[in-house]
Amino acid sequence: MKKSLCIFSILMFLLSVPVHAIHGNVNGYFSKQKGAKGISVSENVQKDALQKVFKLRNGDLIFQNVNCGPMCDAINEVTKGYHGAKFSHVGIISIDKGKVNVIEAISKGVSVTPLAKFLSRSVDDNGKPCIAIGRLNNKHLSLIPKAIDEAQKYIGKPYDDYFDITNDAYYCSELIYLIFLKANNNIPIFPLAPMTYKSPKTGEIFPVWEDYFKGLNIPVPEGKPGINPGGISCSESLTMFFPFK
Template sequence: MKNLLYSLLCILFCGCTTTSFNISDLKPGDIIFQDVDCGPFCDAVDKVTSGYNGKDFSHCALVVQENDSLFIIEAVGQGVVKTSFHQFFGKKIAAGGTLVGRVKKQYAYLAPKAAKNAFQYLGKEYDDVFDINNDKYYCSELVYETYREANNGKDVFKLFPMTYKDPDTQDYFPIWVDYFKKLNVQIPEGEPGLNPGGVSKSDYLDIISISF
């Protein structure tokens, strides 16, 4: 089940300028947003949240630098891992595509700090119960924590109450009922969290399209 969810935004709740550049223009601290095709889980996510300009995003990750090389640190089913650009940008992407979030100029000092912070999370477990307070991490939680640390413990990206309910019926999505039942945990309805879509709409970010 974790492998199906590695790209899931994992937590549900509920003027940027768009320019364009190439992968070679990425910088440490950039946040990559992807609409990864993960089936019914992503369908449930898409129904209750949206990202920048109405787009759907089910995954986000950080660009980091080690020596002269850039790569990705992301929280996936296997935990927090280091991923090459080739592997990361080779995923099957749905209609929302891939966009880059870069902190605005007045906050640029946060980006390299956040990228450096990401290394300490390598090897941490994936947060399959989406608990912001445990020592496990889902994709947007990893971004949240690295930037919060860079900002001296103050939130950059906002936490909101999660929901796992279909907005049309106010009933829990069956896929979430089954998921949490298998984990033998209560559905964390209303607990604080965040998702890639919400992060992409942050006032701290400019959103940039990317060419391949």
């Protein structure tokens, strides 16, 4: 959600190798995923480290937790992700002619970002990407082509600094909400909820949000409808995977 989500670079390798997916639990390995079709993506996190491999599919949602200082800390404190995971950003995988990109809303607007660049923004102390994958369940798989088409229409649209779902600008989770809403005949897959900018510990607006919206010359939009990456990750419409845990 934060504007400054566009930095760094790393090296990715596309391999045709067996696929292992970690899903359902952020703390351990799970069984090999069978029958998946897509692009095998591996990240060589260290020279001597074991490669972690996950087979991405078109339309997968890709979540990450970027370090953007107090604003991301505030986001994480009031939004809860799948099994307690912390997410401050989300995009959608687009695979075209073997090229894996992420369509996302970032500071420069709705953009197409190479997967390697996306993964580089959030890594742990060992250089492993801090990401998770949300895969639509069978009920909604047929919506993916139309959702990708919808996402393409928004490329170049501005970033939504105001977090206002009624304007013609878009923040990361708003983009995901909207493209699947339109793909599903205006029936939401990921519902909106009242947004809060208050600390659950104090009940007061976080100072970082007070300063942020003061700079925009608008009141803090407390209670206005919106959506966040953590909320999307908890949707029953998704199965969550943690390929680098």
